Amino acid sequence: MxxxxxxxxxxxxxxxxxxxxxxxxxxxxxxxxxxxxxxxxxxxxxxxxxxxxxxxxxxxxxxxxxxxxxxxxxxxxxxxxxxxxxxxxxxxxxxxxxxxxxxxxxxxxxxxxxxxxxxGALAITEPEAGSAISALATTVTSEGDEVILSGAKTLVTNAPVAHVMLLIAKEFPQRGSLGLSAFLVPTHTPGVTIRPLATVGLDGAPAGDVELNEVRLPRAARLGPAGGGLGVLLSAMQAERTAILAGFLGAAEFDLARCHQYLKNRRRPGEQTSLADHQSVQHTLAEIRCRLEAARWLLYRGLWEVTHGTDRIAWPAMVKKTVSEAVYDCAHKIQCLYAGAGWRNIDRSATAVQDTLAILSASGTTDVQLNTIASQLSKTLVPLT
Ligand SMILES: Cc1cc2nc3c(=O)[nH]c(=O)nc-3n(C[C@H](O)[C@H](O)[C@H](O)COP(=O)(O)OP(=O)(O)OC[C@H]3O[C@@H](n4cnc5c(N)ncnc54)[C@H](O)[C@@H]3O)c2cc1C
Incomplete structure (x- = not known):
């Protein structure tokens, strides 16, 4: 590798x-x-x-x-x-x-x-169904060459600015998660209403509620086969869980470098040494460095597994859990190092905490990632001879 x-x-x-x-x-x-x-x-x-x-x-x-x-x-x-x-x-x-x-x-x-x-946007989550995919309630009915979607989605990243949503709905209710289908829904389609959501953190990524009121689409808007929505959802989750936080790892490195510089420049009156010379401060910076580096190698391994490997379920979940927790933890440690300046959002250190807190739940919470990893243990542990 x-x-x-x-x-x-x-x-x-x-x-x-x-x-x-x-x-x-x-x-x-x-x-x-x-x-x-x-x-x-x-x-x-x-x-x-x-x-x-x-x-x-x-x-x-x-x-x-x-x-x-x-x-x-x-x-x-x-x-x-x-x-x-x-x-x-x-x-x-x-x-x-x-x-x-x-x-x-x-x-x-x-x-x-x-x-x-x-x-583009991905619309899965519903007001009553976040972690539980089987509880999705947006319906699909067919009429001639058209399909009709009705229901509601929430927390959809990009929805207020999107031109198209990849949307998962329930076409065959009796089949559970095997009854889901996926559709490419242009956001200007009559019957689609999008309302921006007020959120805390990630201000640059607008999120929205989506209402679908008898939205008529040609059958050709279906992505994958009828009842193949779970495959589409898994494809999106593999990619998101593995790669969506790559930018956050880079951003954490940038924040670490700025924090280090801030502490090196900050001296108590009359003292020659800077705050960065305290061993406890250095250890915190070193901890952050280790945490980010370990997360990066897992990210790279995950990218490799998704494109070359055979297990595309547990690796994405491991990457999502590890990277999201690492960047949140590091943002929190960095804000603490800034102390009062952190409260004042110097170097956007408080914003970083809000942003990274938000992504702990995106693409599935840590509990959901752990459920996924645990469900694959018998396939992914080394065989005992
Ligand atoms: C920043 C951000 C961006 C997002 N972007 C999108 C998007 O683009 N498209 C989209 O469709 N959705 C998006 N979401 C929604 C996201 O996928 C959901 O928030 C997530 O799946 C959790 O669902 P929920 O919020 O309804 O929590 P709930 O399902 O209500 O969970 C509440 C709590 O219960 C725990 N829990 C629930 N079920 C289980 C279980 N089976 N085992 C153990 N614990 C459990 C959870 O871990 C959590 O702590 C986004 C969310 C965030 C925060």
Missing amino acids: DFSLTAADRQQWEAARRLASEHLSPVVPAVGCERAGFDQAGWRRLGEFGLFQADLRDPGSSFRRAAHLLEACGTGGADRGLLFAAGAHIFGCLWPLIQLGTPAQHTHWVPRLGTGEQI
Whole structure:
């Protein structure tokens, strides 16, 4: 297993990092928690850069490339909200479309989504069904050449700015989770109403409630076979759980470097040494460094497993659990190191805690990841001879 980047990939990595430091860093004042909102100009720049590009002949490479470039943008100081919005678009919508779409769906959607000219979202969660997929209640009925969707979705990242949603609904209620189907729903379709949600954290990734009131779509809007929604959902979850937080790891490194600099520059009056010279402070910084590095290697292993390996269920869950907990924990430790300045949101250290707290639940909570990992133990543990 070789996780090293080629020279060309490394060049792109550096270019993404530069793009982020020059154009994608939040311009909100350092002090205060002003809401930044969705960065349209930043999104356009990510599209022009080629972040969303997908090579249909080699989707695995496109998948890994997107994750590494998000990580690079994070190390350049890009806003986590923008990175999360980009991740939801790529891994929640574009990736399942590439894996399971028909040639006609590829021809229609991939150029639009691959340039970022149009924005995608993944709509699974419902007001009464978050962790429990089997409880999804959005219905599908067929009439001639059309399908009709009715129901409600919530907490959908990108919904207020999206052009298309990959939406999971229940077509065959008697079959449980095997009765789900997936649809590509243009957000301008009559009967679709989207309301922005007020959230705490990830201000740059707008979330919304979605109402579906007898939404009529051609049968060709179905992604995968009738009753194949679980496969689509798994494809999206594999990708999201593995890769959506790559940018957050990069962002945590950026925050660690800034915190280190802050502590090196901060001296008590009359003292030669800085706060960074205290061993306890150094140990906390070193702990953060270890935690992030361990999470990164698991992320890279997960990217490899999803594109080369055989187990695409437990690895994504392990990556999601480990990376989300690591970046939240590190953001919290960093805010504590800033102390009073952290409360004042210096270097956006308080914003980082809010942003990383939010992603503990996205793509399934830690409890749900543990359920998934536990369900695969008999297949993934080393055999005892
Ligand atoms: C930042 C963010 C972005 C999101 N983006 C999207 C999106 O783009 N599209 C989308 O469809 N959804 C999205 N979601 C929704 C997300 O998938 C759900 O929040 C998540 O699945 C949990 O569902 P819930 O919030 O309804 O919690 P609940 O299911 O109500 O869970 C509440 C608590 O019970 C625990 N719990 C529930 N079931 C079990 C179980 N079986 N075993 C053990 N513990 C359990 C949970 O761990 C949690 O602690 C997003 C959420 C967040 C926070």
